[in-house]
Amino acid sequence: MKRKGLGFYAKIYCKILAQDLKSKMSYRADFIISTVGMICTNIAGFISFWILFRNFPSINGWSYYEMLFLYGFSLVSLTPVQCFFDNNWSLRQNVYTGDFIKYCFRPINTFFYYQSEVFDIKGLGQLAFGLGTLIYSWIKIGLGFTPLMLLKTVVFMITASLIMIAMQNAAAATCFWIQNSFYVLDLAFRFKDYAKYPITIFSPVFRFIFTFLMPIAFIAYYPSLVILRPDKVPVLSWLSPVIGIAFFWLSYKIWMHGAKNYSGTGS
């Protein structure tokens, strides 16, 4: 098989995306309700956050606005996994029913083709909400604004996204080996809720676990330290882009390994 260039894939992605949006638009009511549901989730998350901080002015040396920054950061960095990799949730059914085999026969990358099939617009509501929170807390902390800081923010946000995408891919890929992988995926999905807390609240053992075994701390904590506490950034924060790429690559390999060994259901 000849290797196809990036331009080719970009073009094909837009074509598939257009088809997906068209089919989504035919279920307009469902689309609107889902979007409202997503916004409700974010508002509820924010309300519980607010109730908590009404009672406690700071947690472990982290002020209200700093925690808000972490919260907004995690929301924004979770957008790509929601928007571009939502088809992972259907992988289980596709593998189970045998529909997955159709992806194996296309002359393009299976992983790419599978993920490109669904674009989840709901994620955009979350993006807006997260950006609002982030900008608000940014101003309140008085971080100032330079092009370098913006660049740092973008780079480290992509890093954080990669980690979450990696966890989601790996969790979804378990369905190639076990039945009922929904629980695994749901577990990985719930990690995002823990990402918004500073890792320093945990004991050393769990700090280690949440950094290296289940890299939750890389979704918001380590990357945002670069912005929030620029004078004492730990090495792990600087390393996080590398770790993000490594985890993503690893999850891609796991996913593809499962897909390559997929033998179909015979139907």
Added chain:
Amino acid sequence: MKLKKYLTLTRAGIIEALQFRLSFVVMVIGNLLYLIVVYFLWKAIYASAGTDVVNGMTFTDTLIYLVLATALFNFMEMYTVWEIGRNIQSGKIVLDLLKPMEYRKYLFWSYSGSFVTQFFLTFLPTFVAVAVVTHGAVPMGINLLYFVISVVMAVSVNYSIDFIVGTICLYTESIWGINIMKQVVVLLLSGATIPIAFFPDTLRTVVNFLPFQSIYNAPLSLLLNGSPDTETLLTTLGTQLIWCIVMMAISKVFWKVSLRQITVNGG
């Protein structure tokens, strides 16, 4: 005997639930992780607060409350909305409607098996673990009886709410959005994520007039209170009973009216 036909469904549910052992393991790991996060988060919160008692709750109280709220959630979550929604989409609902049993009851009793398994496999172990870890901070007396009575009513209220929301799916044919909205509203306003004692006064007053606090806050506050005075006891249980009856009536009437609306494609 009338009860026998229901108990047959319970038995079938138990057998079905025991089929999925691996998902059970994953669920336990997920809960354990959640409990760890909750433990450290609230520990840090209380450490930063500087006082032992916040809003009339100590750290141990809060911990017991939140841990058991999670256990209760796992115990009570029946995925009713998903089930109804899926049955509508697939058309299976037609077969269920033909059964010589009210649909509302049929659905409840076919899930009752998972109550039994969940109670013994997750709720009881969690309860024992919490009692041991907190060195017997859970009062063991007559309050256990009140707790059980309260939980039974909580299950009923929760099911009625689920059933009402499920009925809405008849109109919207959207499941995900409706379900996520229900979930965040119930979890937040029932005091499952943050104890209602921490809510600001106005919000708490509003929440007390809503049915949701009957689900988590009522049983848990009865459990934590070793020697409740008769007045508190009667108001809590009385409010629950009223909501029980009201929500049941609403869900029955709403279902009856909505059934005329149903359109099933195939099945």
